Amino acid sequence: MPIANAAEPASSPANDALFAPGRRAACLGAVALISMLAFEAIAVATAMPAVAAALDGLSLYALAFGATLATAVLGMTAAGQLCDKRGPYQASLAGLLAFLAGLLLAGFAPSMGWLVLGRALQGLGGGVLSVALYVGVAKVVPAPLHPRLFALFAGAWVLPGLLGPALASGLVTWLGWRSVFLAVAAAVPVAAALMLPALRRAGDGTGEALRWGAMRWALLASMGALALHAASQQPGLRAAGLFAAGLVMVAVAARRLLPAGTLAAARGLPSVVLLRGLIAAAFASAEAFLPLLLTGHFQWSLAHAGIALSAGAVTWSLGSAVQARVQAETTRRRLLPSGFALAAAGLAGVMLPLWLPALPSWTALCGWIGVGLGIGLSFPMLSVLLLKLSPPYEQGANTSALQLSDALTSSAALGLAGLLFDPTTRQVLPVLLMSFSLALAAAVISPRAWGVSPGR
Secondary structure (H helix, E strand, O other), X not given: OOOOOOOOOOOOHHHHOOOOOOOHHHHHHHHHHHHHHHHHHHHXXXXXXXXXXXXXXXXXXXXXXXXXXXXXHHHHHHHHHHHHHHOHHHHHHHHHHHHHHHHHHHHOOOOHHHHHXXXXXXXXXXXXXXXXXXXXXHHHOOHHHXXXXXXXXXXXXXXXXXXXXXXXXXXXXXXXXXXHHHHHHHXXXXXXXXXXXXXXXXXXXXXXXXXXXHHHHHHHHHHHHHHHHHHOOXXXXXXXXXXXXXXHHHHXXXXXXXXXXXXXXXXXXXXXXXXXXXXXXXXXXXXXXXHHHHHHHOOOOHHHHHHHHHHHHHHHHHHHHHHHOOOXXXXXXXXXXXXXXXXXXXXXXXXXXXXXXXXXXXXXXXXXXXXXXXXXXXXXXHHHHHHHHOOHHHHHHHHHHHHHHHHHHHHHXXXXXXXXXXXXXXXXXXXXXXXXXXXXXXXXXXXXXXXXXXXX
Protein backbone atom coordinates (compact mmCIF):
# COMPACT_ATOMS: atom_id res chain seq x y z
CA MET A 1 0.00 0.00 0.00
CA PRO A 2 1.59 3.36 -0.94
CA ILE A 3 2.31 6.00 1.67
CA ALA A 4 0.63 8.70 -0.33
CA ASN A 5 -2.44 8.65 -2.46
CA ALA A 6 -0.98 8.39 -5.94
CA ALA A 7 -4.28 9.42 -7.51
CA GLU A 8 -4.17 12.82 -5.88
CA PRO A 9 -2.40 15.42 -8.01
CA ALA A 10 0.64 16.97 -6.40
CA SER A 11 -0.51 20.45 -7.34
CA SER A 12 -4.10 20.19 -6.13
CA PRO A 13 -5.20 22.36 -3.19
CA ALA A 14 -6.39 19.23 -1.39
CA ASN A 15 -2.91 17.78 -1.59
CA ASP A 16 -1.47 20.96 -0.07
CA ALA A 17 -3.84 21.03 2.91
CA LEU A 18 -2.95 18.92 5.92
CA PHE A 19 -6.52 19.14 7.27
CA ALA A 20 -8.26 18.46 3.97
CA PRO A 21 -11.41 16.31 4.00
CA GLY A 22 -10.53 12.66 4.31
CA ARG A 23 -7.61 13.24 6.65
CA ARG A 24 -8.87 16.04 8.93
CA ALA A 25 -10.23 13.65 11.57
CA ALA A 26 -7.05 11.56 11.55
CA CYS A 27 -4.85 14.63 12.05
CA LEU A 28 -7.06 16.14 14.74
CA GLY A 29 -7.30 12.79 16.52
CA ALA A 30 -3.54 12.31 16.31
CA VAL A 31 -2.87 15.77 17.77
CA ALA A 32 -5.40 15.14 20.54
CA LEU A 33 -3.83 11.77 21.32
CA ILE A 34 -0.25 13.09 21.33
CA SER A 35 -1.27 15.99 23.54
CA MET A 36 -2.99 13.53 25.85
CA LEU A 37 0.10 11.30 26.04
CA ALA A 38 2.28 14.35 26.64
CA PHE A 39 0.03 15.66 29.40
CA GLU A 40 -0.10 12.22 31.01
CA ALA A 41 3.70 11.99 31.13
CA ILE A 42 4.15 15.53 32.49
CA ALA A 43 1.19 15.49 34.87
CA VAL A 44 2.01 12.11 36.40
CA ALA A 45 5.61 13.19 37.03
CA THR A 46 4.25 16.30 38.77
CA ALA A 47 1.68 14.38 40.84
CA MET A 48 3.77 11.32 41.75
CA PRO A 49 5.15 12.70 45.06
CA ALA A 50 1.57 13.21 46.27
CA VAL A 51 0.59 9.73 45.00
CA ALA A 52 3.47 8.03 46.82
CA ALA A 53 2.69 9.91 50.03
CA ALA A 54 -1.02 9.07 49.89
CA LEU A 55 -0.43 5.36 49.20
CA ASP A 56 2.62 5.07 51.51
CA GLY A 57 4.60 3.87 48.53
CA LEU A 58 7.91 5.74 48.48
CA SER A 59 9.76 2.43 48.26
CA LEU A 60 8.09 1.83 44.86
CA TYR A 61 8.46 5.41 43.64
CA ALA A 62 11.24 4.70 41.12
CA LEU A 63 9.51 1.53 39.90
CA ALA A 64 6.41 3.55 39.04
CA PHE A 65 8.49 5.21 36.32
CA GLY A 66 10.80 2.31 35.47
CA ALA A 67 7.92 -0.11 34.88
CA THR A 68 6.40 2.26 32.33
CA LEU A 69 9.65 2.48 30.41
CA ALA A 70 10.20 -1.29 30.45
CA THR A 71 6.73 -2.20 29.18
CA ALA A 72 6.88 0.57 26.55
CA VAL A 73 9.79 -1.34 24.95
CA LEU A 74 7.54 -4.42 24.74
CA GLY A 75 4.72 -2.34 23.27
CA MET A 76 6.94 -0.74 20.63
CA THR A 77 8.21 -4.14 19.49
CA ALA A 78 4.74 -5.68 19.34
CA ALA A 79 3.40 -2.65 17.45
CA GLY A 80 5.84 -3.18 14.60
CA GLN A 81 4.38 -6.64 13.97
CA LEU A 82 0.78 -5.50 14.41
CA CYS A 83 1.06 -2.49 12.08
CA ASP A 84 2.73 -4.38 9.24
CA LYS A 85 0.61 -7.55 9.41
CA ARG A 86 -2.73 -6.43 10.87
CA GLY A 87 -2.75 -2.73 10.06
CA PRO A 88 -2.42 0.40 12.24
CA TYR A 89 -6.13 0.39 13.10
CA GLN A 90 -5.96 -2.85 15.09
CA ALA A 91 -2.63 -1.83 16.64
CA SER A 92 -4.02 1.56 17.70
CA LEU A 93 -7.16 -0.02 19.14
CA ALA A 94 -5.09 -2.47 21.20
CA GLY A 95 -2.81 0.34 22.39
CA LEU A 96 -5.72 2.58 23.39
CA LEU A 97 -7.41 -0.23 25.36
CA ALA A 98 -4.21 -1.05 27.25
CA PHE A 99 -3.49 2.62 27.93
CA LEU A 100 -7.06 3.26 29.13
CA ALA A 101 -7.02 0.16 31.36
CA GLY A 102 -3.75 1.35 32.90
CA LEU A 103 -5.16 4.81 33.61
CA LEU A 104 -8.28 3.41 35.25
CA LEU A 105 -6.27 0.91 37.31
CA ALA A 106 -3.92 3.66 38.49
CA GLY A 107 -6.75 6.08 39.15
CA PHE A 108 -8.59 3.61 41.39
CA ALA A 109 -5.49 1.91 42.83
CA PRO A 110 -5.90 0.94 46.50
CA SER A 111 -2.14 0.60 46.99
CA MET A 112 1.14 1.56 45.37
CA GLY A 113 1.59 -1.97 44.01
CA TRP A 114 -1.64 -1.70 42.03
CA LEU A 115 -0.63 1.75 40.83
CA VAL A 116 2.69 0.37 39.52
CA LEU A 117 0.72 -2.31 37.65
CA GLY A 118 -1.45 0.43 36.14
CA ARG A 119 1.64 2.36 35.12
CA ALA A 120 3.02 -0.78 33.47
CA LEU A 121 -0.18 -1.08 31.39
CA GLN A 122 0.09 2.60 30.47
CA GLY A 123 3.63 2.01 29.24
CA LEU A 124 2.55 -1.01 27.19
CA GLY A 125 -0.30 0.90 25.54
CA GLY A 126 1.77 4.04 25.07
CA GLY A 127 4.54 2.01 23.42
CA VAL A 128 2.08 0.54 20.92
CA LEU A 129 0.52 3.94 20.22
CA SER A 130 3.90 5.64 19.70
CA VAL A 131 4.42 3.37 16.68
CA ALA A 132 0.87 2.84 15.40
CA LEU A 133 0.03 6.53 15.48
CA TYR A 134 2.96 7.53 13.26
CA VAL A 135 2.49 4.65 10.82
CA GLY A 136 -1.29 5.00 10.55
CA VAL A 137 -1.57 8.76 10.11
CA ALA A 138 1.42 8.81 7.75
CA LYS A 139 -0.44 6.34 5.51
CA VAL A 140 -3.52 8.59 5.47
CA VAL A 141 -1.52 11.78 4.81
CA PRO A 142 0.33 12.06 1.44
CA ALA A 143 4.11 11.82 1.58
CA PRO A 144 4.75 15.46 0.50
CA LEU A 145 2.89 16.57 3.63
CA HIS A 146 4.88 14.41 6.05
CA PRO A 147 7.22 17.26 7.08
CA ARG A 148 4.18 19.35 8.08
CA LEU A 149 2.60 16.34 9.79
CA PHE A 150 5.59 15.69 12.03
CA ALA A 151 5.94 19.41 12.74
CA LEU A 152 2.32 19.28 13.90
CA PHE A 153 3.14 16.31 16.13
CA ALA A 154 6.01 18.27 17.69
CA GLY A 155 3.74 21.24 18.28
CA ALA A 156 1.26 19.00 20.10
CA TRP A 157 3.79 18.77 22.97
CA VAL A 158 4.02 22.53 23.52
CA LEU A 159 0.78 23.25 25.37
CA PRO A 160 1.09 20.22 27.67
CA GLY A 161 4.68 21.26 28.37
CA LEU A 162 3.63 24.80 29.24
CA LEU A 163 0.41 24.09 31.13
CA GLY A 164 0.80 20.49 32.29
CA PRO A 165 2.65 21.03 35.61
CA ALA A 166 0.33 23.83 36.77
CA LEU A 167 -2.82 21.97 35.69
CA ALA A 168 -1.68 18.76 37.38
CA SER A 169 -0.88 20.63 40.60
CA GLY A 170 -4.33 22.21 40.51
CA LEU A 171 -6.05 18.85 40.01
CA VAL A 172 -4.13 17.33 42.92
CA THR A 173 -4.98 20.31 45.16
CA TRP A 174 -8.66 20.59 44.23
CA LEU A 175 -9.75 17.05 43.37
CA GLY A 176 -7.00 14.77 44.68
CA TRP A 177 -4.25 12.85 42.88
CA ARG A 178 -6.63 10.27 41.38
CA SER A 179 -8.16 12.98 39.19
CA VAL A 180 -4.90 13.27 37.23
CA PHE A 181 -5.22 9.71 35.90
CA LEU A 182 -9.00 9.80 35.53
CA ALA A 183 -9.00 13.12 33.64
CA VAL A 184 -6.68 11.64 31.02
CA ALA A 185 -8.81 8.49 30.90
CA ALA A 186 -11.87 10.62 30.13
CA ALA A 187 -10.08 12.10 27.10
CA VAL A 188 -9.15 8.71 25.57
CA PRO A 189 -12.58 7.96 24.01
CA VAL A 190 -12.68 11.43 22.43
CA ALA A 191 -9.28 10.98 20.75
CA ALA A 192 -10.22 7.44 19.73
CA ALA A 193 -13.50 8.56 18.15
CA LEU A 194 -11.65 11.10 16.02
CA MET A 195 -8.74 8.94 14.94
CA LEU A 196 -9.82 5.31 14.69
CA PRO A 197 -12.37 5.64 11.86
CA ALA A 198 -9.77 7.37 9.69
CA LEU A 199 -7.18 4.68 10.43
CA ARG A 200 -9.48 2.01 8.99
CA ARG A 201 -8.56 3.44 5.57
CA ALA A 202 -4.84 2.88 6.24
CA GLY A 203 -5.11 -0.79 5.29
CA ASP A 204 -5.18 -4.13 7.07
CA GLY A 205 -1.51 -5.05 6.69
CA THR A 206 -0.13 -8.03 4.82
CA GLY A 207 -2.30 -10.54 6.69
CA GLU A 208 0.72 -12.77 7.35
CA ALA A 209 0.96 -14.77 10.56
CA LEU A 210 2.31 -12.85 13.54
CA ARG A 211 5.77 -13.95 14.63
CA TRP A 212 6.59 -13.17 18.23
CA GLY A 213 10.18 -14.37 18.31
CA ALA A 214 11.40 -10.79 18.60
CA MET A 215 9.51 -10.39 21.89
CA ARG A 216 12.13 -12.37 23.78
CA TRP A 217 14.71 -9.80 22.70
CA ALA A 218 12.29 -7.04 23.65
CA LEU A 219 11.99 -8.64 27.08
CA LEU A 220 15.78 -8.65 27.39
CA ALA A 221 15.83 -4.99 26.36
CA SER A 222 13.16 -4.22 28.97
CA MET A 223 15.21 -5.90 31.68
CA GLY A 224 18.27 -3.97 30.51
CA ALA A 225 16.34 -0.69 30.58
CA LEU A 226 15.19 -1.42 34.13
CA ALA A 227 18.76 -2.20 35.18
CA LEU A 228 20.00 1.06 33.66
CA HIS A 229 17.20 2.94 35.37
CA ALA A 230 18.01 1.36 38.75
CA ALA A 231 21.81 1.76 38.50
CA SER A 232 21.75 5.44 39.45
CA GLN A 233 19.95 4.57 42.69
CA GLN A 234 22.60 2.11 43.89
CA PRO A 235 25.79 2.90 45.82
CA GLY A 236 29.35 2.62 44.53
CA LEU A 237 30.46 -0.50 42.71
CA ARG A 238 26.95 -1.95 42.77
CA ALA A 239 25.79 0.94 40.59
CA ALA A 240 28.63 0.44 38.09
CA GLY A 241 27.99 -3.31 37.94
CA LEU A 242 24.26 -2.89 37.42
CA PHE A 243 24.85 -0.26 34.74
CA ALA A 244 27.33 -2.51 32.91
CA ALA A 245 24.91 -5.45 33.05
CA GLY A 246 22.04 -3.31 31.77
CA LEU A 247 24.17 -1.89 28.98
CA VAL A 248 25.19 -5.37 27.82
CA MET A 249 21.56 -6.56 27.82
CA VAL A 250 20.43 -3.51 25.84
CA ALA A 251 23.29 -3.83 23.34
CA VAL A 252 22.63 -7.54 22.73
CA ALA A 253 18.89 -6.93 22.30
CA ALA A 254 19.48 -3.90 20.06
CA ARG A 255 21.47 -6.00 17.59
CA ARG A 256 18.35 -8.16 17.13
CA LEU A 257 15.66 -5.48 17.30
CA LEU A 258 17.22 -2.69 15.22
CA PRO A 259 18.08 -2.77 11.50
CA ALA A 260 21.36 -4.46 10.64
CA GLY A 261 24.21 -1.96 10.71
CA THR A 262 22.53 0.47 13.14
CA LEU A 263 25.26 0.28 15.80
CA ALA A 264 27.90 0.73 13.05
CA ALA A 265 26.09 3.76 11.54
CA ALA A 266 25.67 2.08 8.15
CA ARG A 267 24.39 4.43 5.44
CA GLY A 268 20.67 4.91 4.99
CA LEU A 269 18.01 3.54 7.31
CA PRO A 270 20.43 2.21 10.01
CA SER A 271 21.93 5.69 10.44
CA VAL A 272 18.45 7.26 10.66
CA VAL A 273 17.56 4.88 13.51
CA LEU A 274 20.89 5.51 15.28
CA LEU A 275 20.57 9.28 14.93
CA ARG A 276 17.15 9.23 16.60
CA GLY A 277 18.68 7.48 19.60
CA LEU A 278 21.68 9.81 19.82
CA ILE A 279 19.77 13.08 19.68
CA ALA A 280 16.94 11.84 21.94
CA ALA A 281 19.51 10.73 24.53
CA ALA A 282 21.37 14.04 24.30
CA PHE A 283 18.18 16.02 24.90
CA ALA A 284 16.72 13.77 27.61
CA SER A 285 19.89 13.72 29.74
CA ALA A 286 20.47 17.48 29.43
CA GLU A 287 16.81 18.33 30.11
CA ALA A 288 16.75 16.16 33.23
CA PHE A 289 19.69 17.99 34.80
CA LEU A 290 19.18 21.53 33.49
CA PRO A 291 16.87 22.51 36.40
CA LEU A 292 19.57 21.36 38.86
CA LEU A 293 22.10 23.57 37.08
CA LEU A 294 19.83 26.60 37.07
CA THR A 295 18.51 26.27 40.62
CA GLY A 296 21.61 24.84 42.30
CA HIS A 297 24.52 26.57 40.58
CA PHE A 298 22.92 29.81 39.35
CA GLN A 299 20.38 30.14 42.20
CA TRP A 300 17.38 30.55 39.91
CA SER A 301 13.94 29.93 41.33
CA LEU A 302 12.13 26.75 40.34
CA ALA A 303 9.59 28.85 38.44
CA HIS A 304 12.32 30.54 36.39
CA ALA A 305 13.92 27.16 35.67
CA GLY A 306 10.53 25.96 34.45
CA ILE A 307 10.32 28.96 32.11
CA ALA A 308 13.71 27.96 30.67
CA LEU A 309 12.44 24.44 29.94
CA SER A 310 9.31 25.90 28.35
CA ALA A 311 11.43 28.17 26.15
CA GLY A 312 13.22 25.10 24.83
CA ALA A 313 9.87 23.45 24.07
CA VAL A 314 8.69 26.51 22.16
CA THR A 315 11.83 26.73 20.01
CA TRP A 316 11.62 22.97 19.35
CA SER A 317 8.15 23.58 17.91
CA LEU A 318 9.46 26.58 15.95
CA GLY A 319 12.29 24.51 14.46
CA SER A 320 9.80 21.82 13.47
CA ALA A 321 7.67 24.41 11.69
CA VAL A 322 10.71 25.72 9.81
CA GLN A 323 11.76 22.29 8.52
CA ALA A 324 8.19 21.64 7.38
CA ARG A 325 8.51 24.53 4.92
CA VAL A 326 11.73 23.25 3.37
CA GLN A 327 10.93 21.11 0.34
CA ALA A 328 14.13 20.99 -1.74
CA GLU A 329 15.99 17.73 -1.18
CA THR A 330 19.44 19.34 -1.29
CA THR A 331 18.41 21.90 1.33
CA ARG A 332 17.00 19.22 3.62
CA ARG A 333 20.28 17.31 3.30
CA ARG A 334 22.09 20.36 4.65
CA LEU A 335 19.44 21.17 7.24
CA LEU A 336 19.66 17.84 9.10
CA PRO A 337 23.35 18.10 10.11
CA SER A 338 22.89 21.84 10.69
CA GLY A 339 20.14 21.10 13.21
CA PHE A 340 22.30 18.61 15.08
CA ALA A 341 25.26 21.03 15.01
CA LEU A 342 23.04 23.81 16.39
CA ALA A 343 21.92 21.50 19.21
CA ALA A 344 25.56 20.71 20.04
CA ALA A 345 26.45 24.41 19.94
CA GLY A 346 23.51 25.16 22.21
CA LEU A 347 24.71 22.61 24.75
CA ALA A 348 28.15 24.25 24.60
CA GLY A 349 26.38 27.54 25.35
CA VAL A 350 24.66 25.99 28.37
CA MET A 351 28.08 24.94 29.72
CA LEU A 352 29.83 28.21 28.88
CA PRO A 353 29.00 30.06 32.16
CA LEU A 354 30.48 27.12 34.06
CA TRP A 355 33.80 27.56 32.26
CA LEU A 356 33.68 31.37 32.23
CA PRO A 357 32.05 32.45 35.52
CA ALA A 358 32.13 36.10 34.45
CA LEU A 359 29.39 35.38 31.92
CA PRO A 360 25.80 35.98 33.06
CA SER A 361 23.68 32.94 33.88
CA TRP A 362 21.20 33.79 31.13
CA THR A 363 23.88 32.62 28.69
CA ALA A 364 22.79 29.10 29.64
CA LEU A 365 19.19 30.00 28.76
CA CYS A 366 20.29 31.24 25.33
CA GLY A 367 22.14 27.97 24.83
CA TRP A 368 19.07 25.95 25.75
CA ILE A 369 16.94 27.94 23.30
CA GLY A 370 19.47 26.94 20.62
CA VAL A 371 19.22 23.28 21.69
CA GLY A 372 15.46 23.32 21.27
CA LEU A 373 15.67 25.01 17.87
CA GLY A 374 18.33 22.60 16.59
CA ILE A 375 16.46 19.49 17.67
CA GLY A 376 13.23 20.90 16.30
CA LEU A 377 14.91 21.28 12.90
CA SER A 378 16.30 17.74 12.84
CA PHE A 379 14.04 15.49 14.91
CA PRO A 380 10.96 15.46 12.60
CA MET A 381 13.19 15.06 9.55
CA LEU A 382 14.27 11.65 10.86
CA SER A 383 10.65 10.45 10.96
CA VAL A 384 10.04 11.74 7.43
CA LEU A 385 13.23 10.15 6.13
CA LEU A 386 12.50 6.82 7.81
CA LEU A 387 9.13 6.51 6.06
CA LYS A 388 10.71 7.54 2.77
CA LEU A 389 13.36 4.81 3.08
CA SER A 390 10.90 2.11 4.21
CA PRO A 391 8.80 -0.12 1.93
CA PRO A 392 5.11 0.06 2.96
CA TYR A 393 5.16 -3.46 4.40
CA GLU A 394 8.12 -2.57 6.68
CA GLN A 395 6.98 0.83 7.94
CA GLY A 396 5.66 -0.63 11.19
CA ALA A 397 8.84 -2.57 11.97
CA ASN A 398 11.09 0.37 11.09
CA THR A 399 9.03 2.90 13.05
CA SER A 400 9.19 0.46 15.97
CA ALA A 401 12.98 0.39 15.59
CA LEU A 402 13.07 4.21 15.57
CA GLN A 403 11.11 4.40 18.83
CA LEU A 404 13.16 1.60 20.40
CA SER A 405 16.38 3.38 19.54
CA ASP A 406 15.00 6.49 21.26
CA ALA A 407 13.95 4.61 24.40
CA LEU A 408 16.99 2.37 24.79
CA THR A 409 19.63 5.02 24.06
CA SER A 410 17.89 7.48 26.37
CA SER A 411 17.80 4.84 29.11
CA ALA A 412 21.53 4.23 28.72
CA ALA A 413 22.31 7.96 28.72
CA LEU A 414 20.15 8.67 31.77
CA GLY A 415 21.70 5.71 33.59
CA LEU A 416 25.20 7.00 32.81
CA ALA A 417 24.14 10.52 33.80
CA GLY A 418 23.09 9.17 37.20
CA LEU A 419 26.59 7.72 37.65
CA LEU A 420 28.31 10.92 36.48
CA PHE A 421 26.28 13.19 38.76
CA ASP A 422 27.63 13.64 42.28
CA PRO A 423 24.79 14.57 44.67
CA THR A 424 27.22 16.00 47.22
CA THR A 425 28.77 18.57 44.86
CA ARG A 426 25.68 18.86 42.59
CA GLN A 427 28.10 19.25 39.66
CA VAL A 428 26.26 18.68 36.38
CA LEU A 429 29.10 19.54 33.98
CA PRO A 430 30.03 15.87 33.34
CA VAL A 431 26.42 15.14 32.35
CA LEU A 432 26.29 18.13 30.00
CA LEU A 433 29.60 17.07 28.42
CA MET A 434 28.09 13.65 27.74
CA SER A 435 25.00 15.26 26.16
CA PHE A 436 27.21 17.51 24.04
CA SER A 437 29.24 14.51 22.85
CA LEU A 438 26.06 12.69 21.79
CA ALA A 439 24.76 15.70 19.84
CA LEU A 440 28.15 16.23 18.21
CA ALA A 441 28.29 12.56 17.19
CA ALA A 442 24.85 12.95 15.61
CA ALA A 443 26.05 15.97 13.63
CA VAL A 444 29.04 14.01 12.32
CA ILE A 445 27.03 10.88 11.42
CA SER A 446 23.96 12.64 9.96
CA PRO A 447 25.20 12.92 6.33
CA ARG A 448 25.09 9.10 6.21
CA ALA A 449 21.31 9.11 6.71
CA TRP A 450 20.56 9.53 2.99
CA GLY A 451 22.41 6.39 2.03
CA VAL A 452 24.66 7.99 -0.58
CA SER A 453 26.51 11.25 -0.57
CA PRO A 454 25.05 14.11 -2.64
CA GLY A 455 27.96 13.94 -5.05
CA ARG A 456 27.32 10.32 -6.07
